[in-house]
Amino acid sequence: SGINAEYGKQVLSQVYPGRPQPATPEIPMQQIPPHNPELRGPGGTEQTEGGHRVDPLVLLVALLCGIALLLPTWQVDTSTLPPYLHLTIHQKLVVAYVLGLVTMVILHF
Secondary structure, three states: OEEEOOOOEEEOOOOOOOOOOOOOOOOOOOOOOOOOOOOEOHHHOEOOOOOOOOOHHHHHHHHHHHHHHHOOEOOOOOOOOOHHHOEOHHHHHHHHHHHHHHHHHHHOO
């Protein structure tokens, strides 16, 4: 037994020998169905298990974000690229955030 100092109440407790039983029975994991070649989306493109396919626009945005992150940072004198291709730190942070969102869309989280 112990006393809860915050409320000033006495709390009684007992410990029983043995292993505690789980509150809910364990649910067995479902198996993913095998690859089905007949599972095709519009235009003949293959869909994922959930019936969704990745939009090419999402992949294009992810590619553009990756390229933008590879561009040099603003005010770096050692780059041979024109100045309009240099990005600021804030622009790169926004691009990295967008890339994270697009990655979540691609992975369906």
